[in-house]
Amino acid sequence: MATQPAAYVDVGDQLPDITLPSLNGEPVSLASFRGKKHILFMWASW
Amino acid sequence: MDAQGPALPTRYTEKANTTFTTVVDAENRIGGALGCKAIPNAVFVDEQGTVRYIKRGGFDVHKPEHLALAESWATTPSLDELSTLSAAEAERVIKHPEALEHFRRGLTLYQDGKVDEAMAAWREGVAIEPDNFNIRKQIWAIENPDKFYDDKVDYAWQREQMEKGA
Numbered sequence: 001m002a003t004q005p006a007a008y009v010d011v012g013d014q015l016p017d018i019t020l021p022s023l024n025g026e027p028v029s030l031a032s033f034r035g036k037k038h039i040l041f042m043w044a045s046w
Numbered sequence: 047m048d049a050q051g052p053a054l055p056t057r058y059t060e061k062a063n064t065t066f067t068t069v070v071d072a073e074n075r076i077g078g079a080l081g082c083k084a085i086p087n088a089v090f091v092d093e094q095g096t097v098r099y100i101k102r103g104g105f106d107v108h109k110p111e112h113l114a115l116a117e118s119w120a121t122t123p124s125l126d127e128l129s130t131l132s133a134a135e136a137e138r139v140i141k142h143p144e145a146l147e148h149f150r151r152g153l154t155l156y157q158d159g160k161v162d163e164a165m166a167a168w169r170e171g172v173a174i175e176p177d178n179f180n181i182r183k184q185i186w187a188i189e190n191p192d193k194f195y196d197d198k199v200d201y202a203w204q205r206e207q208m209e210k211g212a
Contacts (some may be wrong), residue, residue, distance in 0.1 A: 007081075008079060008080055008081030009079050009081070010080075010100065011097050011098060011100060012096065012097065013096070013097055014094075014095050014096055015089070015091050015095050015096070015097050016076075016079045018075050018076055018079065020070060020071050021052070021069060021070055022052075022067060022070075023052040023055065023068050023070065024052075025052070031095060034094065034095045035093055037093055037119065037120065038090075038091050039088060039089065039116055039119065040076070040088070040091060041066075041086065041088050041089075041105070042047060042071075042076060042077060042086055042088075042089070043047065044055070044086075045048055045055045045057065045058055046048070
């Protein structure tokens with residue numbers, strides 16, 4: 001673990017502003033949720 | 047995290063009538079950025095867009111401890127928010143009028159920098175409404191900031207405190 005570079009976002013870091021399509025195909029930016037506490041839940045149908 | 051597009055996840059969101067925004071991360075861009083190697087994951091993000099907690103893998107809202115963690119995050123004011131906690135919000139989370147009064151007095155004292163007196167006021171509130179998680183949490187957050195905002199929300203620790211009536 002000590003040799004693993006912490007190249008990814010961790011606690012204390014800013015959530016990166018990634019834009020992805022919603023289920024209807026409209027672009028949604030993660031930064032658009034700023035100003036409110038929120039929970040990003042990552043799941044899949046499989 | 048569906049590589050095949052929105053059709054499959056939409057079946058689930060429609061069945062569950064979800065009200066949250068769902069995006070399709072076919073290339074696992076979010077998971078890649080956050081170092082998540084499996085699913086399901088939960089990431090708690092504060093008002094400023096700062097990540098405050100990550101559960102990588104195994105986050106399941108059917109587990110009472112995970113549901114409680116999410117609810118606690120969503121409903122409890124953080125230490126930084128104490129000074130901006132609205133009257134309406136305090137009334138929503140504190141049922142007993144006297145406990146609410148002690149809670150508010152504690153806030154005023156805390157904002158004046160009188161932390162010890164604020165803690166005493168909150169303890170009076172807890173004495174009236176012992177099961178009020180929100181009043182207790184103000185005390186815990188000041189006494190044990192490491193359990194709250196340092197690395198992760200230590201829910202097991204909070205439950206222990208609740209059980210032993212701290």
